[in-house]
Amino acid sequence: MSAVNERIDEIVGEFAELEPRERLELLLEFAEKLAPLPEHYRAQRDAGLNRVHECQTPVFLWVENQGGRVNIIADVAPEAPTVKGFVSILADIYHGAPAADVIAAPADIVQRFGLTEALGMVRMRGLQAISQHIRRRVAESIAN
Amino acid sequence: MAKEYANPEVLVSTAWVAEHHADPNVRVIESDEDVLLYQMGHVPGAVKIDWHTDLQDQVVRDYIDKRRFAELCSSKGISNDTTVVFYGDKNNWWACYAFWVFKLYGHKDCRLMNGGRKRWEADGRAWSREPEPNYPRTSYVAGDPDLSIRAFQPEVLKHQQKGRPLVDVRSPGEYTGELLHMADYPQEGALRGGHIPGACNVPWSRSVNDDGTFKSPKELEKLYAGEAGLKRRAPVIAYCRIGERSSHTWFVLQYLLGFPKVKNYDGSWTEWGNTVGVPIEKGPGPKTTDLAASKSPETAESTS
Numbered sequence: 001m002s003a004v005n006e007r008i009d010e011i012v013g014e015f016a017e018l019e020p021r022e023r024l025e026l027l028l029e030f031a032e033k034l035a036p037l038p039e040h041y042r043a044q045r046d047a048g049l050n051r052v053h054e055c056q057t058p059v060f061l062w063v064e065n066q067g068g069r070v071n072i073i074a075d076v077a078p079e080a081p082t083v084k085g086f087v088s089i090l091a092d093i094y095h096g097a098p099a100a101d102v103i104a105a106p107a108d109i110v111q112r113f114g115l116t117e118a119l120g121m122v123r124m125r126g127l128q129a130i131s132q133h134i135r136r137r138v139a140e141s142i143a144n
Numbered sequence: 145m146a147k148e149y150a151n152p153e154v155l156v157s158t159a160w161v162a163e164h165h166a167d168p169n170v171r172v173i174e175s176d177e178d179v180l181l182y183q184m185g186h187v188p189g190a191v192k193i194d195w196h197t198d199l200q201d202q203v204v205r206d207y208i209d210k211r212r213f214a215e216l217c218s219s220k221g222i223s224n225d226t227t228v229v230f231y232g233d234k235n236n237w238w239a240c241y242a243f244w245v246f247k248l249y250g251h252k253d254c255r256l257m258n259g260g261r262k263r264w265e266a267d268g269r270a271w272s273r274e275p276e277p278n279y280p281r282t283s284y285v286a287g288d289p290d291l292s293i294r295a296f297q298p299e300v301l302k303h304q305q306k307g308r309p310l311v312d313v314r315s316p317g318e319y320t321g322e323l324l325h326m327a328d329y330p331q332e333g334a335l336r337g338g339h340i341p342g343a344c345n346v347p348w349s350r351s352v353n354d355d356g357t358f359k360s361p362k363e364l365e366k367l368y369a370g371e372a373g374l375k376r377r378a379p380v381i382a383y384c385r386i387g388e389r390s391s392h393t394w395f396v397l398q399y400l401l402g403f404p405k406v407k408n409y410d411g412s413w414t415e416w417g418n419t420v421g422v423p424i425e426k427g428p429g430p431k432t433t434d435l436a437a438s439k440s441p442e443t444a445e446s447t448s
Contacts, residue, residue: 028180079233081180119179120196 002101007093008109015113024118030092031085037075045075052133057083059130065141070099072134082119086127089113090134102138149361150402155258158267161229165189171226171279175242176233176261185271187231187257187264191220192276195238195388199245207410213249214286221279224252231257231264235352237392244391244408248294250287256395262356293394295381295407297415300340301422303381309374310343311382313393314413318385319345321426334417338426340383344372345429348389351396364401376403383409383416 015023037045037060044050045060052059057080062073072091076084090109094102106112110128119127149155156164165172165187172190174182182192193199198216201208208216222228228246232239239256246254257264264271295303304310317323321337339345350367351359358364368374380403382390387410397403416422 024180024183028183031180079181080178081184082178085180118197120194120200120202122196123179 002097002104004093004097004101004105008105008112011089011093012112012114015115018114020114020118023113023115027085027089027113027115028081029085030088031076031081034074034076034084034088034091038073041073041075052130056126059083059087061087061134061137063134063137063141065099065138068098068100068142069096070094070102070138070141071096082123083127083130086110087130090131094134094138099138099142103135103142105135147361149358149400151399154255154399155358156229156255157258158264158269161187161231161257161264162269165229167227169225169227170229171220171222172229172231172257173220173239173242174232174261175230175238177238178233181233181261182276183273185273188270188272188274189277190231190272191279193220193242195241199242207245207248210249210286210288213245214284217251217284217286218282221282222284223282224285226282227253227255229255229257231260233261235262235349235356235392236260237348237389240392240395241388244293244394248289250290258358259356266355292405293398293407295409297409297411297419297422299407300381300383300409300411300416303379304340304342304423307342309378309380310340311368311372311374311380311390311393311397312339312343312345313348313382313384313390314339314345315347316345316428318413319343320428321424334385334413336417336424338417338424339413339429340416341423341425341429343383343425343429344374346372346393348384348392351393358396358400361400364396368397368401374403376401377405379405379407381407381409383412385413386410387412 015026018026041062050060050062052061058077060075064071064073072094074087074091076087110124110131116124161172164170166189172187174186174190174192175195176182179194186192193216199207228251230239230243236256239260243254243256312319315323319339323337346367351364353359369376374380380397382393382397384390387408390408390412394406394408397406417424
């Protein structure tokens, strides 16, 4: 089992132990853990580059690929903690993973955290779009 | 031109809420786009009502029915005579949506905290991170849906055919039909882009100031009666993509400007733009307001 899948299972387990309402608290903890955008990316963000256009909330994303291992760098507006928490989870899961493992990660990853009840289908669709965007960007980082 | 809002009592300030949030006959309700904001900090004593998971039926595309609305209110400690005060993120758009649903089921005393979360923060008022309070249960009795504020598609079609006024409150790009051509745009989709023929375009966010509060009565009058040419006594239908931005405009027209016959078409573009055979117009309509005047980024509607 890849490190990506192991980390997914760990986080899924953390959410599964909680009541739906407590799951939101955990999601908020992830939101608060997302690392601030490194200084050298800020000019790009301020110029509107690397914005995730699938997402109405301002989300900016960079995929670093060093020696085939990826690192997701993201910046999400503080007034969108749900998206921020979710991006933080994905950045955690994919941190340092081989690009191939990210691409091979389960397509339904978004649904696995037991958040559908608390967030509702419409929000889940938005998160699914972000997840797909990250995967696509990782695939591009190999092609480049 | 109006000097005062038509129903000034419906808008309350953050100062009023700070003073009255603990009154036993007042219940403050937070409704947001982002489901975690309440957890991050809310008005002390406020309860949370989510537009999607609480107010919408999760199977049928509709609001919760009368029985479940009554159950929701009872569980939040809201009585029929409670003064409910809504506030939220994004210039109160979801707060207006919740306000509209409460009016749909006949709740008498609904108010809106002018400026929402943004203004509460700007005024330097304290946020609470306490878990949602449990108020004593009530025995709420909901009324039958008040269809004088809700329009269904057949009525909208007749309204359109008679050339009656419609307000499309989406962003100019959605109105002209350009936005659906964006690649990979997974928003609540419609198969066709454009607008209902004859509808004028007044993006909802033009009714608010930078601090989230509503524009002055004079400015609102100028925007809707002047620029958009809406006649006060004529029946007006507002729509957007799923009916929430238009509930914000419904609030402005009905409560702030005092238009007597305003309906929200909650089926909105996700119904109209997916319906076989209904008329659609593309491009800037005859009464499109100055597109360049709209600069708010919060004009499109997605939950991500």
